[in-house]
Amino acid sequence: MTTVPVELGTRSYDIEIADGLLDRAMNVLAPFVTRERMVVVTDEAVAKRQLPRLKASVDAAGITIHPIVLPAGEGTKSWAQLEMLTDQLLQLGIERGDHVVALGGGVIGDLTGFAAAILKRGCGFVQIPTTLLAQVDSSVGGKTAINSRAGKNLVGAFHQPSLVLIDPSVLDTLPxxxxxxxxxxxxxxxxxxxxxxxxxxxxxxxxxxxxxxxxxxxxxxxxxxxxxxxxxxxxxxxxxxxxxxxxxxxxxxxxxxxxxxxxxxxxxxxxxxxxxxxxxxxxxxxxxxxxxxxxxxxxxxxxxxxxxxxxxxxxxxxxxxxxxxxxxxxxxxxxxxxxxxxxxxxxxxxxxxxxxxxxxxxxxxx
Structure with missing residues (x-):
């Protein structure tokens, strides 16, 4: 496994890169799991292809996984989906010390990160990018946002993840x-x-x-x-x-x-x-x-x-x-x-x- 640090003082975090890492994700996710559960935000396409791999690793560690599955596509970076996501996170009782996992491409990462930034004035989140674009760019750096009628990414916040987990094997199912x-x-x-x-x-x-x-x-x-x-x-x-x-x-x-x-x-x-x-x-x-x-x-x-x-x-x-x-x-x-x-x-x-x-x-x- 290769580790690339992002040096930001108290907001520093690591990018972990390894082939097949999703299948042993709990090896690196364990420090970010609280109350014996993991809330995972993903989209319909990724839920079919990659969520079962993550779930197998989480289940083996005796952790309960709570998936929130959203529509796939750029349209999901919207006020409507942000409201729906934050409502579901609140219903699950997410606390400021918890970490929400974003499993997906740039849309899921941006939306989940923004929800984490504003939920209870900020909770933690982890990025598990499943597209090449998200792996090389959008999952790193803490830019989170949704789109508005006026343009792209105009409503958002800088909110750094606590960890980025990159598994190149997920690219095998990418169109x-x-x-x-x-x-x-x-x-x-x-x-x-x-x-x-x-x-x-x-x-x-x-x-x-x-x-x-x-x-x-x-x-x-x-x-x-x-x-x-x-x-x-x-x-x-x-x-x-x-x-x-x-x-x-x-x-x-x-x-x-x-x-x-x-x-x-x-x-x-x-x-x-x-x-x-x-x-x-x-x-x-x-x-x-x-x-x-x-x-x-x-x-x-x-x-x-x-x-x-x-x-x-x-x-x-x-x-x-x-x-x-x-x-x-x-x-x-x-x-x-x-x-x-x-x-x-x-x-x-x-x-x-x-x-x-x-x-x-x-x-x-x-």
Whole structure:
């Protein structure tokens, strides 16, 4: 088992990574179980595939498991489901010293974490991510949220988990499209500040997507180590360092909003297209080379991911997409910071981007 620490003083925690870890989960979950029971929040799809594995480990330890099963899909990150979840947790008598387990992808992790943040002014929770996207990104760092009519993740809180348990074997039952979507977030870490990791992705990305376990484990370990380091430096995005993790997200969230935050465009797919657009816009502004922008686009295309507007299924004009960006939670004083690039592994936060210029660029983008 590999342990990656997230160093946050009194809020520090470990990320435990091992193949088959779900089947022996109680080996690491025991310190977080109180009153001989475990409350697990999951969705309908994960309940069928992975909940029985966790339950077998919990049952063997003589612990009673209480599953709360929610609908699958981005629509679950809503006020209605948050209310339903918190009501059920209160009915189960969750106390501030208890830990709720989030077993699922980013939707379940975000929703459960937010419920834990606000329930009785904060109780504990543990992340057991079951998608590649959640394993390499959303389960780490304490960002929790739901979506609103105005946009994605606009209602939420920073609330760190007490433990993240990652078992790459759960990826064997993940639909290929979901695996590809998670891979987009993996590539992101190479593009932020680790050109060597991006070169690794160019060589081994196909192995990750083909289910080659050693490649998957290395991709996960390198991704969460990078995120743990950045989160440790800037937990709540005060210095701007953590904002680098949003590469591709400003463009991507606009694409998600245009497609109704639906399965028409998964979050990871939107991030892939958004990253390509960020590099193309950077090249358009003379910040990075056209070759670097094309290299990024080519890699995502080879991975079967969207690499622009048309491949993401978005036909909206730049003005409409710019209007979606106006609801971005990173807006400061009426200005929207953008993550742009001077090259592969050289992402930076630009605070002087003109949205009208972005809209004009999108009108000519493919």
């Amino acid at each position: 290929p499209r979901e695996l590809r979507a998670g891979y987009a977030e993996t590539v992101k870490y190479g593009l932020i500040d680790d050109a060597d990791f991006f070169r690794w992705c160019e060589t081994h990305g196909a192995d990750v997507l083909a289910g080659e376990r050693a490649a998957q484990i290395e991709a996960i370990e390198r991704s969460v180590s990078a995120k743990a380091r950045i989160v440790g430096e800037d937990e709540t995005e005060r210095s701007g360092r953590r904002a680098l993790l949003n590469l591709g997200h400003t463009f991507g969230h606009a694409l998600e909003a245009e497609t109704g935050f639906s399965d028409a465009l998964l979050h990871g797919e939107a991030v892939a297209a958004g990253i390509v657009l960020a590099f193309r816009y950077s090249a358009h502004k003379g910040l990075c080379s056209e070759d670097d922008a094309q290299r990024v686009s080519t890699h995502f295309e080879a991975a079967g991911l969207p690499h622009g507007l048309s491949s993401a299924g978005v036909r909206a004009d730049g003005k409409r997409l710019g209007a979606h960006m106006m609801h971005d939670k990173k807006m400061e004083g009426g200005t929207l910071p953008f993550l742009l690039a001077r090259g592969i592994g050289e992402t930076f936060l630009a605070r002087d981007v003109d949205l009208e210029d972005v809209a004009a660029f999108l009108n000519s983008a493919d």
